[in-house]
Amino acid sequence: MAALPVSPLAPATQPVLPKVAGVRLAGTAIGLKKNGGRDLMLAELAPGTTIAGALTRSLCPSAPIEWCRKALKGGKARAIVVNSGNSNAFTGNAGDLTVAATVKGTVAVVGCQPDEVFIASTGVIGQPLPPDAISRALPDIAKNLRATGWKDAAEAIRTTDTFAKSVTRTVAIGETRVTINGIAKGSGMIAPDMATMLAFLFTDAAIPADVLQAIVDRAVKRSFNSITVDSDTSTSDTVLFAATGATKHKPVTQADDKHLKDFRRAVESAMIELAQLIVRDGEGASKFVTIKVRGATSGGAARRIGLAIANSPLVKTAIAGEDANWGRIVMAVGKAGERADRDRLGIAIGGVPITRNGQIVDGYDETPVAQHMKGKEIEIEIDLDIGKGKATVWTCDLTHGYIDINGSYRS
């Protein structure tokens, strides 16, 4: 298909990522993408790098996912290899052979153990990926590894993305400043757990693998698992976070170390920014929607109610039509399966209260809400008023563009 115009919700500028000591990257084209664009990324990680991650909960996962699930148990990484253009999912034994060949090729160029190699693939499902498609390209791409290769790497993992996604943070652990860089891809098949969504984060901090995993688990819940574009969960979703340990700082032994607080916050903030960038590139999106739920029986209940609203095609098409159709929000709250009281529910859009105690507010004037709906950033607030649980989720509207893109993806 023809290249898509850049999403109207894309940020005006993209950050230039600084170096992260211990990380070198490259992105190149090996012919997997029909348009000839970059489709292979290699990240080389310094010896001693720890790794943690979160993988799709799909019960039909891709071959690379099954590999990563095993490799993550070791908690050590020397390389991350990612291709776009072919997801190597539902390719049976052939898929496993391709993973094995890719691992072998990476071991040869990087000089490491097989379980220090992590692989992700994204693109069309069910098309065989020749065993040596990636491995034969590795010696060449390895020659191009650079500490400044972030832009090429972010390009190489794109599929239907209309812009490359990257974030950076610098933060202190004790007295020492460390860097966190992240890149991500994804714009459709996006839902919690987790959609064709790939995100790779890197830091020069020295964090034990189990601590890194605890940080990832918490941050993923509040970021990548709190976004949805279309409720579809991919066979290939992957978040990996590598810590090279190249920068020495006050030692870290557990996730709740006090001197790790800023780092934890920076990771969560970086992941939320990446997750929001994915929503801002939602297929066909014309509005970025923030849904804040409070007063639920628990945080989990609040998140499920938020996602029921965010996934409702009726809510999403109403937003696309700039229609403040709050009745559909009531419908979505009702179908979420979480406790709610019709006669306590409060809804506000754009900061304007519309309902309170289960009824439209006296003298409700839709004018300012209609004005808000015409903007690109929509804010919906729900107050269940029966508990203290709260959560925020992000989504986009459902437009003709989504159908244009997805009715002809393979052609």
Add this chain to the structure above:
Amino acid sequence: MAALPVSPLAPATQPVLPKVAGVRLAGTAIGLKKNGGRDLMLAELAPGTTIAGALTRSLCPSAPIEWCRKALKGGKARAIVVNSGNSNAFTGNAGDLTVAATVKGTVAVVGCQPDEVFIASTGVIGQPLPPDAISRALPDIAKNLRATGWKDAAEAIRTTDTFAKSVTRTVAIGETRVTINGIAKGSGMIAPDMATMLAFLFTDAAIPADVLQAIVDRAVKRSFNSITVDSDTSTSDTVLFAATGATKHKPVTQADDKHLKDFRRAVESAMIELAQLIVRDGEGASKFVTIKVRGATSGGAARRIGLAIANSPLVKTAIAGEDANWGRIVMAVGKAGERADRDRLGIAIGGVPITRNGQIVDGYDETPVAQHMKGKEIEIEIDLDIGKGKATVWTCDLTHGYIDINGSYRS
């Protein structure tokens, strides 16, 4: 909004419903619909009529739903009053007052007990419905009750439906022939449990309320709860089945009475036909999709897998694009949360096997499948190959028409 063209999936002809002894109906216009169409239905039922039903599981149900839930406990019915144009949902105490006034008005014109009156409302959510809007129209509509009023009644319950939906069956209980008539409405906010979907069935058979309820429970699962248009569940979904007992036949005492077998089958078949008519009127639908799942660990698992496929926006847009994108079917199976084995999964479209044992079949030729995708009736078969559970679900594709309709419903 302007009247929609009739769905391309509408049946070529509509049945003329015969009389059902003990049932008289009328449909009229009372100004709730902006276009001035019929928007109030009254069905009067003979003394002794039993009733059973299934109501939305939404936790923010409409006032009429809460009324019906209580009234169903009595198992007796003398009247069903349905309005379109306003769902009387999320209208707080005002909604309850409107229901009370409508019940009172119906008691007056029919001459019955309050808990023999059943009410359903469909249309915009959250707009107050004046207390006497319906009750003041009841004396007039009661004058027009006719045993032949089926067409007017089916018209009066429509909202965005592009055609009226009705079915009929005749079947023997013992030696005696009885009739089952049904009318339904719904084309969006359609998903199990159960969407803005109203269906009313009537028979002249004499069936105790508890037996009727058992028959409804089973048939609803295989019909209305096996369809989805957009995964959205309404605040107002209602199925009611009234048995007037006006025709005398071999007595019925329990649902598994042998002489009730044909009747049970006819009810299920009538409900499936009504459910399919709703899908055929799915907002913007251009293809009717049947998804048959077998080899799952249980019937429930098969149904959930079928619905995960049927609800996937990516599957539905691919079908709209006439793209045999079976990779998205794999994705949907994976996200269903039911046990599946990637290496056993078989998929066929239009009767053509595409994958077997988790891989594309040798020499797969897409030509006949691509041809099938161009038709209006799409059949997808899934074989999990790990158990004996099976289920069939029905859905439609997701097109630009859906977005056109739902981006401007209130305007």
